[in-house]
Amino acid sequence: MKDVKFAITDIETTGSGIKGNKITEICVMVVQNGEVIDKYSSLVNPSQSIPLYIESLTGINDEMVGDAPQFSEIAGDVEKITEDCVFVAHNVNFDYNIIRSEFAAIGKEFKRKRLCTVRLTKNLIPGLFSYSLGNICTSINIPHYDRHRAGGDTEATVNLFQRCLSLDPEYEVITKLLNQRTAASYLPPNFKRSDFEKLPQSTGVYFFKDKDGIPLYIGKAKNIKSRIKSHFQERSNRKYKLMQATYSIDYELTGNELLALLRESELILKYYPKFNKAQKKPGRPYTLTSYHNQKGIEQFALHKNKIAPVTWMKFYTRDEAIKFLEFLCEEFKLCPKYCALQSGVKYCDHYKITPCSGACKNEIDAEEYNIRVSKAIEYLEKFEDSCLLVEKGRTAKEKSFIYLNQGRYAGYGFIDNSQEFNHSEEFKNFLIPQKNSSYTDRILSRYLNTKKELIKIPLDTSREAGTKSTESFFGGLIQ
Incomplete structure (x- = not known):
């Protein structure tokens, strides 16, 4: 040598x-x-x-x-x-x-x-x-x-x-x-290799910090260690400057991607890190409304800029809105023409939803059609209910929950599977309250509208659950 x-x-x-x-x-x-x-x-x-x-x-x-x-x-x-x-x-x-x-x-x-x-x-x-x-x-x-x-x-x-x-x-x-044959060869000059080796291969949020412990950059990852390694290997001017300023990396485990997205958004708003690109404020959402048309049929409409007396749901992209309306139309046997999926047509002629309910051709009367619409609206109203969204915890022995208060994000928490409940409201003993924002609105809107297998626990304060473990509480109330 x-x-x-x-x-x-x-x-x-x-x-x-x-x-x-x-x-x-x-x-x-x-x-x-x-x-x-x-x-x-x-x-x-x-x-x-x-x-x-x-x-x-x-x-x-x-x-x-x-x-x-x-x-x-x-x-x-x-x-x-x-x-x-x-x-x-x-x-x-x-x-x-x-x-x-x-x-x-x-x-x-x-x-x-x-x-x-x-x-x-x-x-x-x-x-x-x-x-x-x-x-x-x-x-x-x-x-x-x-x-x-x-x-x-x-x-x-x-x-x-x-x-x-x-x-x-x-x-x-x-x-x-x-x-060295690991990512350590790419480590920022002020960052210790031993600290890199301690990083978890789990889902959560991570913080690049300066010498005073102030967050320079906040991100989320399914695998924190792997994602941070990719930052080290990226060769952009912005990333180079971030690496030069980094003295430590911290993290917060969430157990699942939904909570990681929410925490990332919250923490960026809290610290405004120097190297995070400014969060682009979601544009005005698409609003799902309904009204009675000249035939007496209750018809759904999708608006972006109009103020409507009745608002059922909000969507932050048109694609999400259309996919959800297609689901609603098929699930409750409605007409695409009356679900904001087609316009300027005499009869429904949707490429995907065939045949339609027949209301557009007067094959069923308005009263019968509106009964179907009422059932669809009952389904929509559940999105505004107070509930818990249940996701994976940080370990196999716990679950995480996201609390929606009347459909708005209000916090999160983690509950051990062995914990016993006498009443559904006892989850608040484990709640970490958080503020809602347009960013969390968008994250949850996308999750609720696109997640195929959704574990959602309605919260009815009048219903006594009896003494139950977390496992049975979550299992027994899942709809």
């Missing part, structure tokens, strides 16, 4: 992200057996303007790189000096991925083993306040001249690497880091 060559590299670029970022300067110093044996450096013409804020940071401007070679002209030199070397950089994924992108742009592949001096230093010199290159150098008295220039930063990284070698003379830590 001591004969291995390490190509310690630093680049300056036109921006702070990864995609679309072009190199303006590169420096590579090859270290073997602790000594520098080769060096290469060059300014690079990025073929695009250097932003003013980058110029003020690095001192590199358009005039300086105007006569410099383009990357395609120095690619052979970079390839040669890093050949048979371990690619080393401070926050290695940034430098490595941009260099790979530059090679890819000219139709070449660049593939090297890589080692991050941030991770190396964290293993060998734990407990520092900050692991940025400048702060490490200040903390352990390493000279760092010409900061934010490729040559100065590479030289400081070489000195840091040499200090790490003195603390790891048998290359034990270096070997361990080089042999």
